[in-house]
Amino acid sequence: MSISNEILLALPELSLLSMACLVLVVDAFSKDPDHRITYWLTQISLAIVFLLVFTSIPDEPRLAFHNSFIDDAMSSVLKCFICAITIIVFLYSYEYLKENKLMKGEYFVLGLFAVLGMMIMSSAYSLLSIYLGLELMSLSMYAMVAMNRKSAAASEAAMKYFILGALASGMLLYGISMIYGLTSSIQFTEIAAISMTSVENSRFLVFGMIFMIIGIAFKLGAAPFHMWVPDVYQGAPTSVTLFISTAPKLAAFAMAIRILVDGLFPLVADWQSILMVLAVLSMAIGNIVAISQTNIKRMLAYSTIAHVGYLFLGLIAGTINGFAGSMFYIISYALMSMGTFGMIILLGRYEFEAKNLEDFKGLSGRSPWFAFIMMCLMFSMAGVPPFLGFWSKWFVLKELVASGYFALAAVSVVFSIIGAYYYLRIVKLMYFDKPDKMTAIKATKQMRAVLTANGLLILVLGLLPNSLMQICLTALAH
């Protein structure tokens, strides 16, 4: 393939990079304190990239740049979701930043670069591109967490995130260097081919793989590498928490699939048992510790940890259907998390964040409609049929049972019942408790409309889960 064709394959990435640079320059010269131009340019660039990816979803995987870039159905689908989710995240963020006087043009520039990093991770086909994409994404995220410099909690969260993130990157690199030392390649197909044939080296390959799994687990926030999650979720500005808990999870999922399935599938038996430990620990710690939380952001952080545990269950199943189940899980989690944090932003006002569970007391009296949307989201998170969250658990568990892991499936069902308690507690607070104050909800029409659409999407997709599942299945079919 000629170099111009290869560049065309990476057109979405290239256009995002150039648009991000344009936004950066335009923002430097704009005098508007609300950064309206920056915001709209950012949204337009994301929409353009979305269209570019959406119109060129390939049937066959295509490799470029000396096999370090892949354009296949999985990367395209994930990129589409990443762009679409980020557009909505920025819409929520814009309201939040304006309301809390945190508006800075760099927020959107760094956000665009983070999206670029996620896209690079989704279509990386060598260990080096994965690592670079990861660093691009993480670096932007660290800065976004630290953006509110007046808040000591945000600075502390950023510091923790940065140091632990650097440590995790180091672990990942250590694993990569071991794999490279044994296979003398950083390209996934070659690594897969070599690890298939060299039996005498497989013990050392597993060693390198463990370090890479630590890196993946850290980025996804799986126990026991979850220490940063609660602090960062709580300390960061809510709009950044919203961002961190949605789109990057899709990129981390892509990273897991590329490394474990495309690269190290011959070692499937080894990584299955490692993931099993991570999954059970995550589900246990996430669901049990979340019960005692009073801060809603912290509670949702523990709920993320638990959800990552369920995500791993699909990978443990080790079949195409299981991986598709995991992909379904992570996409639906991103949609639910987006709605929930959007709701927290909606209920907050200047210098007052809906940070405690008590703030949801009697929401049905203040705004029956948003209480209903929040109820949909919480039911979905808990896995109550017919919402989306039920189906994501259903698909994952079905594949797990089909692969013969009955005990693990039973354990995860038990933990999901434990988890249902703290989701349903919010519903109880909203509908059966008296509110402390009856202040009206102040939000723009846009925000209300998108949040409504977000909540209804969870319900509609829950009624028609097969359409999304079909997309995930075709994405992973190659």
Added chain:
Amino acid sequence: MIELIVFYIFGALLLGAATMVVVMRNPVHAALFLVLAFFCSAAIWLLLQAEFLAIALVLVYVGAVMVLFLFVVMMLDINMVTIREGFARYLPFGLFVAILMFLVMGLVVSSDYFLSDAFSTFSHVREGYSNTQHLGQTLYTEYLYQFEIAGAILLVAIVAAISLSMSKAKVTKAPNPGDQVTVKKQDRLRIVKMDAEGKE
């Protein structure tokens, strides 16, 4: 033979300089010895025919990083007494770690792998071979994509650093000549009507 002599000279210099970095009381002197240590390592790289690494070490570390380091050392008023306070307390632990690392390194170097013939002879690269050229060619062809991403990462680092450290408040007190020329009397002078005060 000549190579071996040169290696031992620079090796000894490197060890000496590295020791001085730790021992020196004056931080500026320590930083200067670090420059010497980098320079000696660059010479050893050259001896190993890795001229690109040697040049990069001198340009990047000696030229840029160490100068910055010196600036920081000179700007900050570091109280050496407080830094040295824990020396005796941490010495046993430090010695333990150092001996452990020394033993581990000894184990690795004395393993069969490093004692094999491949390491006992030093092979010269063929004449006319330039590893700078080779590196450049690989970097801009095979690793073009990764190279561009690395560029984006550096850009993000700049944006992040500026956005986190820049405060919007204008702190400069520099006068604007244009404003000074166009200033009117009423901008500066305030005439207040007052009743005359009597003598006390």
